[in-house]
Amino acid sequence: MESIVFGIGITALTGALATVAGAAEDTESNIGSQGDPNSQVQLAPQMGYLHRIFNKAVAGEPPAYGLWCALGAGLAWAFMAMQINAVLAIVLGCVLAVFVQGVYATTAYVGRTASLKKFGQPVYVDILKSMTTVTMAHAFVAIFCTVTLCYLMNAALGHPFPLPLLGLLWGIALGAAGSAVGNPYYGKERQYQNQKFGAGVPIAQSGNIVRYAEAGERNSLDNGFFTAKLGGPASGVCFGLIVFLELWRTVIFERISAGWGAIIVGILIILIFTVIDRYIEVWARKTYGPYAAPVKEASS
Amino acid sequence: MTAVAAKPAAGGAMNPTAMAIGLVLMLVIIGACWKIAPGLGLMALIGMIIGGVLIGFGTHFVPVGGAPAAMGQAPGIATGVPMLAAGAGLAGLFGGAWAAEQGLVVAFVTGAVGGGLMMAITCMMVSFIYVFGMGIPAASGKVKVDPITGDTQPEFKSQGTEGHGLPFTSFVGGVIGGLLAGGGGTLIYLMLLDLYKATLPGMMNATESQIMPIAISAAGIFAVGMFLVNAVLTAYNITGTIEGPHDPKFKRWPRAVVASAVASALCGFVAILIVVM
Numbered sequence: 001m002e003s004i005v006f007g008i009g010i011t012a013l014t015g016a017l018a019t020v021a022g023a024a025e026d027t028e029s030n031i032g033s034q035g036d037p038n039s040q041v042q043l044a045p046q047m048g049y050l051h052r053i054f055n056k057a058v059a060g061e062p063p064a065y066g067l068w069c070a071l072g073a074g075l076a077w078a079f080m081a082m083q084i085n086a087v088l089a090i091v092l093g094c095v096l097a098v099f100v101q102g103v104y105a106t107t108a109y110v111g112r113t114a115s116l117k118k119f120g121q122p123v124y125v126d127i128l129k130s131m132t133t134v135t136m137a138h139a140f141v142a143i144f145c146t147v148t149l150c151y152l153m154n155a156a157l158g159h160p161f162p163l164p165l166l167g168l169l170w171g172i173a174l175g176a177a178g179s180a181v182g183n184p185y186y187g188k189e190r191q192y193q194n195q196k197f198g199a200g201v202p203i204a205q206s207g208n209i210v211r212y213a214e215a216g217e218r219n220s221l222d223n224g225f226f227t228a229k230l231g232g233p234a235s236g237v238c239f240g241l242i243v244f245l246e247l248w249r250t251v252i253f254e255r256i257s258a259g260w261g262a263i264i265v266g267i268l269i270i271l272i273f274t275v276i277d278r279y280i281e282v283w284a285r286k287t288y289g290p291y292a293a294p295v296k297e298a299s300s
Numbered sequence: 301m302t303a304v305a306a307k308p309a310a311g312g313a314m315n316p317t318a319m320a321i322g323l324v325l326m327l328v329i330i331g332a333c334w335k336i337a338p339g340l341g342l343m344a345l346i347g348m349i350i351g352g353v354l355i356g357f358g359t360h361f362v363p364v365g366g367a368p369a370a371m372g373q374a375p376g377i378a379t380g381v382p383m384l385a386a387g388a389g390l391a392g393l394f395g396g397a398w399a400a401e402q403g404l405v406v407a408f409v410t411g412a413v414g415g416g417l418m419m420a421i422t423c424m425m426v427s428f429i430y431v432f433g434m435g436i437p438a439a440s441g442k443v444k445v446d447p448i449t450g451d452t453q454p455e456f457k458s459q460g461t462e463g464h465g466l467p468f469t470s471f472v473g474g475v476i477g478g479l480l481a482g483g484g485g486t487l488i489y490l491m492l493l494d495l496y497k498a499t500l501p502g503m504m505n506a507t508e509s510q511i512m513p514i515a516i517s518a519a520g521i522f523a524v525g526m527f528l529v530n531a532v533l534t535a536y537n538i539t540g541t542i543e544g545p546h547d548p549k550f551k552r553w554p555r556a557v558v559a560s561a562v563a564s565a566l567c568g569f570v571a572i573l574i575v576v577m
Contacts, residue, residue, distance in 0.1 A: 036378050039367040062383040165520045169390045176387025181425045183378035187370030198435035200372030202460025230433050238425040242418050259406035266413035273420040277471050280427045284437035290455035
């Protein structure tokens, strides 16, 4: 009984860490413009719209976070093998991983933006100085939380995978969850704030991103400020639910019927989310209504 | 020109000769494995090929909209095909590896459910952000009626787009994709773990408990690597975006299944060679 209570506590802690990690990851990727909407940031100068948005999408979020979390976890693991206290080891490992992220962000911004020289897009040194450190700070929060939850899975819950491998797995999952949930909000809702609310961006508008703020030109800090209000927390909730429910069903129900208990609970959770998703879809159709009159069968 | 407007070109065409050559290549690799490592090695290779095929096939179900989906210009999840499949499959592998001690069937199903769970949560949150964050209802650009719910789609498509959000069939496709990918990745891990547990003690002149950390790490790393190989192969087959099982591009799956089988056979053979040579 004590081990189950302990397991539930650790599960709750990892879920909370994952929620913070997901929110920080999405905000970091939006400030750095690393998700899929960056295609528009790269496209804009080619369409004649010069901007001051950061641009570091030389890798997708999942592999990038897979690298940084594996690096942080691997270094922390090495420091722990040197008999350094676990908390200090994780902090040191994550700090070193964040320096790699900083080098990545710098070279990616300079490289990607320099490739747009023939379209007249300048490389802004002040953008490089002010944005890079902010992405590094957010990346540290995301990597530290992820490595810590991996350490808890390994040391407290007894998962067989070594810490670096767990860092790779959950780093990729973190990037996948953050990019899946956070990208539409950053892309449609922020980069194309000048388009109609409640509709997709017409393909003809591609590249026409918003470039001006309330005062002066918009930069990526403005974008991070905006997406941190909904896209970031939603990404955090997504990753937090994934980690929490995966551990919760295993910790509590694994011993029932030789492992089948956790499987049945997992299937039930999937069914519950299926019902919620369908409810959201039907709610949207009823509340927002169609954009045009329904097409009649004969004319289709 | 965006990825939405890009034509699929000759992507859908099947090449029987290439597929036949691929199958012959796979049989040659299986034959070589049977010669070098009959028994457990051969069983492991066949298991890894099945696992790779499950990943390759399962990735076709995952609704991926890429960059156009991030602007609400196309349905699906706004990220890359291999990235999302890897995220789901590796979350499944995490659960499957944890349940490895409870036997092949339980671990395999646990891994599959772990992948499905990750996709169910992600797809639900994607619908949440589209509907409550952006005020956009789901609409498919490839079918006029959702094959599962019967909901009509064209009138919910906003002007100048190919559709947006996640129609219910895409959600179901995502969960099925996660189930298959999670199960496939777990199967590869379990096959390699069994092989390494049996062979490493003799090679290293150590007990099974001593070699377990190495066996688990090596099997896990190979499983992740083979997972990415199969997911990326499938991404090439899909070429850009796919809405799920109702998308015409889904019919391309036989080609990816053959490619995944050959790639898994080759990668699996290398993973076996490090302990039998």
